[in-house]
Amino acid sequence: MEAGLPADRLTRPDSPRPATGIVHLGLGAFFRAFGCVYFVDAMQASGGDWGIVGVSLRSPDTRDALQPQDWAYTSVTLTPDGPQTRIIDVLNDVLVAPEDPEAVLAAMADPGVRIVSLTVTEKGYCHNPATGALNPDHPDIVKDLNNDVPCSAPGYLVRALQRRRAAGEPPFTVLTCDNLPDNGALVRGVVLDLARRIDPALADWIADHGKFPATMVDRITPATTEADIETVETLIGRRDAAPVMHEPFRQWAVQDDFVNGDRPDLAAAGAQMVDNVTAFEDMKLRMLNGTHSALAYLGYLAGHATISDTVADPVFATYVRQCWAEIMPAVTAPEGVSLPDYADALFDRYANPAIRHRTWQIAMDGSQKLPQRLLGTLRENIAAGRESPALCLAVAGWMRYVSGTDENGEIIDVRDPLADLLRETATDAAPGTVTALLSLEQIFPADIAAHLAAPVMQAASLLWSKGARAAAAEVTS
Ligand code: CS2
Numbered sequence: 251m252e253a254g255l256p257a258d259r260l261t262r263p264d265s266p267r268p269a270t271g272i273v274h275l276g277l278g279a280f281f282r283a284f285g286c287v288y289f290v291d292a293m294q295a296s297g298g299d300w301g302i303v304g305v306s307l308r309s310p311d312t313r314d315a316l317q318p319q320d321w322a323y324t325s326v327t328l329t330p331d332g333p334q335t336r337i338i339d340v341l342n343d344v345l346v347a348p349e350d351p352e353a354v355l356a357a358m359a360d361p362g363v364r365i366v367s368l369t370v371t372e373k374g375y376c377h378n379p380a381t382g383a384l385n386p387d388h389p390d391i392v393k394d395l396n397n398d399v400p401c402s403a404p405g406y407l408v409r410a411l412q413r414r415r416a417a418g419e420p421p422f423t424v425l426t427c428d429n430l431p432d433n434g435a436l437v438r439g440v441v442l443d444l445a446r447r448i449d450p451a452l453a454d455w456i457a458d459h460g461k462f463p464a465t466m467v468d469r470i471t472p473a474t475t476e477a478d479i480e481t482v483e484t485l486i487g488r489r490d491a492a493p494v495m496h497e498p499f500r501q502w503a504v505q506d507d508f509v510n511g512d513r514p515d516l517a518a519a520g521a522q523m524v525d526n527v528t529a530f531e532d533m534k535l536r537m538l539n540g541t542h543s544a545l546a547y548l549g550y551l552a553g554h555a556t557i558s559d560t561v562a563d564p565v566f567a568t569y570v571r572q573c574w575a576e577i578m579p580a581v582t583a584p585e586g587v588s589l590p591d592y593a594d595a596l597f598d599r600y601a602n603p604a605i606r607h608r609t610w611q612i613a614m615d616g617s618q619k620l621p622q623r624l625l626g627t628l629r630e631n632i633a634a635g636r637e638s639p640a641l642c643l644a645v646a647g648w649m650r651y652v653s654g655t656d657e658n659g660e661i662i663d664v665r666d667p668l669a670d671l672l673r674e675t676a677t678d679a680a681p682g683t684v685t686a687l688l689s690l691e692q693i694f695p696a697d698i699a700a701h702l703a704a705p706v707m708q709a710a711s712l713l714w715s716k717g718a719r720a721a722a723a724e725v726t727s
Contacts, residue, residue: 257483260490262322262339269299270342271514273358273422275403276370277304277312277344283325283471283496285367285427288519290340295518300365303357304344307370307403313344315492324482324493328604335485347406351399358410359417364512366410367425368437370403372618373667375430375440379621380695382436384443395447407437408445408452415455423461423508429539431531431622434464434505463505466530468538470599471496472607497605499595503530503584529584532626536581537589538596540623541573544640545600546612547647551657551718557607561600569722570597572640580630610663616648617668617693625698632701639709639725645702646710647718649687652676657717668692680710 272289274281281304289300304321306312316323321341327334347354358366372379376388384404385391394405411421424441426433438460446453474495482493502521517523524530542557548569549560560566574593583589599605624641631638652664653676666672668690675690676683684707688699712721 257487257489260319260322260324260337260486260488262320263337265339267339267342268293268301270303270357270360270362271298271300272302272365272367273305273354273363274302275305275307275366275368275406276374277306277341278369279474279494279496280467280469280471281367281369281427282323282338282492283494284467284469284500284502285369286338286340287325287336287500288502288516288521289514290338291519292514292516293340296515298514299362300340300514301342302340303363304341305347305354305357305406306344307347307374307406310346310349312492313346316341316344319490319492324486324490326478326482326485326493326495327498328495328602329498330602330604333481333485333604335482348401351401351406354406355400355410355413358406358422359413359419361414361417361419363422364509365425366407366422367427368403369427371615372428372430373615374403374428375437376402376404377436377440378692379618380692382430382432382439384440386443386447391444394444404437404440404444407441408448408456411441411445411456411460412449412452415452420509421456421460423463423513425463425465425504427465427467429467429535429619429622431535431626432464432528433531434462434507434527438462459509461507461509463507464527464531465505466501466503466527466534468501468534469496469499470605470607472605473611475606495605497599497602499599501530501534503527529582533581533584533587533589533592535622536577536624536627537574537592539619540577540627540641540644541570541596542612543616543619543623544573544644544647545570546609547616547644547651548718548722550609550613550662551647551650551713552722554609556605556609557600557612558603558605560609561597562603563719565719565723565726567597568726569640570600572726573644576631576636576638576641577627579634579636580627613651614665615667616652617666617672617690620645620648620693625694628702629698632698637705639705640722642702642705643709643713643721643725645706646680646684646713646721649676649683649706649710650713650718652687653678653683680714681707684710
């Protein structure tokens with residue numbers, strides 16, 4: 251492309267599109283780099299009408315970026331040897347829920363739609379992170395209980411299922427793709443609880459006929475930056491305002507339990523269709539997401555901008571391996587999987603220098619992430635009498651991070667639904683901060699908090715006095 255000339259906008263390929271079979275709530279970069287690509291591959295292999303209507307529950311940005319390109323976009327696989335591009339053309343529309351909630355409900359109630367998938371992040375389920383149950387005091391749930399027009403993801407699911415029941419249609423399958431433990435049961439629980447508060451007969455109908463398969467999703471997909479948009483323009487010679495940048499690896503384990511068995515041929519696209527996802531989920535949440543969070547807090551505090559920069563630092567390369575050594579005894583490997591090999595592969599994925607995954611991005615929403623990423627492992631290690639100094643340092647790292655200032659006294663832009671509470675609860679000194687944060691029962695159930703007090707306090711004193719890098723070196727020495 252000639253320098254200085256604005257490139258033409260990306261347009262969609264001139265081929266027929268499948269009819270809509272899926273509505274997706276929470277159309278972020280991850281789902282466009284992951285689910286959309288699997289659905290395209292499944293249709294290429296075995297056909298079917300599984301076009302997607304995407305829904306943004308908050309901001310119009312994705313819709314505004316994709317609309318001029320008629321919803322097509324570039325998926326960029328970032329290999330260590332260079333990027334590979336592919337045009338993904340599976341979205342039939344993108345709706346912005348706050349602008350037109352009725353259009354979203356109408357799309358979800360359409361009988362052609364057989365799956366409603368979700369990537370609304372941990373906090374989008376409006377649940378209590380420590381228990382997994384619906385939080386009826388969540389402001390969005392309070393609104394949804396007092397209003398027929400929903401605003402939360404559980405609210406949209408319940409109101410759309412209510413319409414399907416009223417129309418004599420079967421429910422859609424609710425396919426959660428968020429990093430939560432037992433995510434199918436969790437979303438089923440919040441939907442049934444909310445439905446019961448609105449109409450008990452509706453809750454019974456959903457309980458009898460609804461399907462909420464559990465899934466384990468995995469593909470590292472950093473947020474797209476302005477620099478990425480420019481790189482893609484150079485690569486494809488056209489302007490794509492919303493490409494997605496991701497690693498080569500992908501893995502999707504899906505509980506094969508859909509309404510009327512109706513689903514795309516995901517196995518043909520490489521997904522693992524299984525009866526029970528728990529072992530995949532535990533392995534991934536604890537070994538990948540657990541260490542991602544550990545590296546994010548400590549790496550950020552040590553001044554590292556990305557995960558690849560963090561593991562390029564020999565101290566953190568050793569530290570993350572120590573974390574895996576502490577996590578593996580608390581994980582039951584899925585059949586045929588070697589946990590040490592899985593850890594080695596994770597290390598290579600983290601080290602991929604083409605992936606600029608910011609520690610700050612992964613550090614977001616820690617209050618919603620910690621329980622399934624770190625606390626489950628810690629609970630099992632405590633019960634078995636195993637020490638976990640590296641994981642306790644990760645918890646201390648989160649505490650230091652959410653206290654709101656870094657090791658140089660600079661303000662940290664902490665993004666978390668509980669950010670204000672966390673900042674107010676933390677104090678300047680390690681002991682006060684540890685005691686106060688451990689008392690937040692929506693994150694730390696009382697039994698775990700009691701056992702964590704001493705080892706987290708020890709890790710915190712090390713962290714506050716010596717800094718993240720020296721503390722990580724010390725717990726691995
Ligand atoms: C990350 C995940 O942002 C985060 O919290 O840990 O998004 C992670 O990259 C994915 O789960 C990988 O599949």
